Amino acid sequence: MVGTNTQTIAKSNDWTVYPSPGFYNSDCVLLRPEESIKADALAVEAGISSVQLMETAGKSVATVVAQAVSAPSDLAGPVCVLCGPGNNGGDGFVAARYLEDWGFPVKLYLVGKVSDLSGDAHYMAERFEGTVNQATPDCVKGASIILDALFGAGLSRPVSGIYADLIEAVNHEEDALTIAIDLPSGLDGATGQALGSCVKADVTVTFFTRKPGHVLLPGRFLSGGSDHIHVMDIGIPTKTLTDIQAKTGENIPLAWQHLYPITSPFAHKYNKGHVLVLGGREPTLGASRLTSMAALRSGAGLVSLACPSESYSVQATALTDIMVRRFDSNFGFLGFLDDPRLNVVTIGPGAGVGEKTNELVLGVLKRDIPCVLDADGLLSFVGRSKKLKRKSKGDLKLVLTPHEGEFTRLFPEYPLSEGRLMAARSAAADMGAVVVLKGADTIIAHPDGRAYINSNAPTWLSVAGTGDVLAGMIAGLMAQGMPAFEASSAAVYFHSESAMTAGKGMIASDLLPIIARVLP
Ligand SMILES: NC(=O)C1=CN([C@@H]2O[C@H](COP(=O)(O)OP(=O)(O)OC[C@H]3O[C@@H](n4cnc5c(N)ncnc54)[C@H](OP(=O)(O)O)[C@@H]3O)[C@@H](O)[C@H]2O)[C@@H](O)CC1
Numbered sequence: 001m002v003g004t005n006t007q008t009i010a011k012s013n014d015w016t017v018y019p020s021p022g023f024y025n026s027d028c029v030l031l032r033p034e035e036s037i038k039a040d041a042l043a044v045e046a047g048i049s050s051v052q053l054m055e056t057a058g059k060s061v062a063t064v065v066a067q068a069v070s071a072p073s074d075l076a077g078p079v080c081v082l083c084g085p086g087n088n089g090g091d092g093f094v095a096a097r098y099l100e101d102w103g104f105p106v107k108l109y110l111v112g113k114v115s116d117l118s119g120d121a122h123y124m125a126e127r128f129e130g131t132v133n134q135a136t137p138d139c140v141k142g143a144s145i146i147l148d149a150l151f152g153a154g155l156s157r158p159v160s161g162i163y164a165d166l167i168e169a170v171n172h173e174e175d176a177l178t179i180a181i182d183l184p185s186g187l188d189g190a191t192g193q194a195l196g197s198c199v200k201a202d203v204t205v206t207f208f209t210r211k212p213g214h215v216l217l218p219g220r221f222l223s224g225g226s227d228h229i230h231v232m233d234i235g236i237p238t239k240t241l242t243d244i245q246a247k248t249g250e251n252i253p254l255a256w257q258h259l260y261p262i263t264s265p266f267a268h269k270y271n272k273g274h275v276l277v278l279g280g281r282e283p284t285l286g287a288s289r290l291t292s293m294a295a296l297r298s299g300a301g302l303v304s305l306a307c308p309s310e311s312y313s314v315q316a317t318a319l320t321d322i323m324v325r326r327f328d329s330n331f332g333f334l335g336f337l338d339d340p341r342l343n344v345v346t347i348g349p350g351a352g353v354g355e356k357t358n359e360l361v362l363g364v365l366k367r368d369i370p371c372v373l374d375a376d377g378l379l380s381f382v383g384r385s386k387k388l389k390r391k392s393k394g395d396l397k398l399v400l401t402p403h404e405g406e407f408t409r410l411f412p413e414y415p416l417s418e419g420r421l422m423a424a425r426s427a428a429a430d431m432g433a434v435v436v437l438k439g440a441d442t443i444i445a446h447p448d449g450r451a452y453i454n455s456n457a458p459t460w461l462s463v464a465g466t467g468d469v470l471a472g473m474i475a476g477l478m479a480q481g482m483p484a485f486e487a488s489s490a491a492v493y494f495h496s497e498s499a500m501t502a503g504k505g506m507i508a509s510d511l512l513p514i515i516a517r518v519l520p
Pocket residue numbers: 037040041050053054055057058084085086087088089090091150151152153154155156157158159160163181182183207234
């Protein structure tokens with residue numbers, strides 16, 4: 001793996017911008033519906049005809065159908081193609097034409113009339129030589145395969161009326177294999193939320209890149225799950241991504257591996273960073289131990305756990321690899337920050353909610369030391385999150401790692417009901433901090449609008465203490481010089497990888513010895 005941890009390519013506006021190669025790579029970037037329509041338009045400007053794009057799109061859908069079936073004669077019922085009023089319906093007409101040519105029993109149903117269609121969709125409908133039937137909710141009964149071509153990137157409002165009835169009928173037909181074209185109809189490709197009714201697809205065939213709605217929940221499941229979303233190359237040049245300047249990506253190593261800390265042959269404990277973790281109070285003493293150990297296992301050179309005097313003996317007895325230090329007052333804790341080697345502080349796990357924690361956090365921020373704030377460190381700012389706002393630009397120094405409950409309490413002004421991606425982005429921009437909104441589709445948001453969506457978390461990761469481990473992993477990577485946004489993204493990814501390796505039934509401390517094994 002190549003990389004450097006000192007790479008600063010350009011200053012854009014106020015923030016230090018590190019290169020984000022993921023946003024220029026179709027394996028990583030997630031184009032919102034309007035961005036994918038723009039990609040189509042840019043491809044047309046580059047000389048590729050829109051008819052050709054639709055022809056390739058529809059043919060690629062037919063190919064996926066053909067691959068799902070051993071032979072057309074094996075199908076008990078027809079392939080029902082449901083076409084809507086726009087170009088998504090146009091793709092349906094093309095797929096139907098190919099499938100008929102290849103000997104499949106096809107029945108095509110359109111909402112409305114061919115004469116109502118326009119542009120490429122109208123052209124493709126005219127080229128279809130089979131019968132165009134009127135779509136009614138009964139039409140999918142007994143289908144072996146349903147091709148959903150009602151709506152794609154052009155969905156503009158909640159689905160209702162005949163469309164909602166059709167979608168309900170599709171979802172009722174449980175024995176049929178439902179294949180969605182581009183997006184399950186009714187899914188908002190930008191937010192992953194259903195707009196009114198939504199098709200529950202078994203497989204989705206999309207074009208050029210995935211869309212945020214394929215990765216965010218519940219969209220990922222409505223699309224059939226990560227392994228059943230096929231991305232087809234329809235000839236849109238990759239260089240269109242340079243013009244689009246998308247800011248959403250899937251959280252995969254391609255996004256940040258170039259900034260991953262390299263272990264130099266001359267590395268020693270004093271040049272791999274020093275993390276200070278605020279030790280917890282009863283009854284959650286274990287939380288800060290998990291954080292400290294995770295920072296150490298993530299490669300930090302030194303990790304210190306600063307404990308209030310009353311818990312010092314317990315923590316010092318429990319920990320062998322961590323330096324345990326005691327303090328009697330906030331003043332004492334802040335005194336530790338004078339050590340120039342100390343380069344990241346983590347406050348939160350088991351810290352206690354209230355004035356003391358609040359003061360400690362503000363003390364750290366005042367000294368401009370990079371800080372990861374989790375759990376009680378966040379809850380100590382409920383009703384006063386403005387105090388966390390970072391004005392200093394350049395390298396980001398603050399990472400906030402709320403789960404949904406903490407986020408809602410800390411940022412009531414950014415309701416999650418409007419979409420987790422948007423809420424995390426708004427909070428990051430407002431705070432001038434990296435926001436890691438934890439969940440089954442954790443979002444890592446940068447204040448400049450960039451965001452990665454994580455998709456590799458197994459269901460069993462959500463157990464007590466795993467958030468404490470994540471906070472330590474982020475701090476451990478930051479301590480080694482990885483920028484806050486990329487360190488947070490990498491930590492989220494490898495946290496999930498560790499849980500995958502640990503397997504079902506794992507508990508948070510099981511992750512600790514595995515972290516170092518999954519890290520590059
Ligand atoms: N462009 C290209 O070159 C390529 C495009 N490709 C394909 O095109 C798809 C995008 O096509 P698109 O933009 O025509 O949008 P699409 O999803 O078909 O729907 C728009 C129609 O639906 C209507 N409508 C919306 N919401 C509604 C609602 N709730 N209830 C009822 N009606 C509603 C809307 O009506 P309006 O909002 O205008 O009233 C309009 O009539 C894309 O997903 C991909 O499959 C590929 O072939 C590759 C090449």
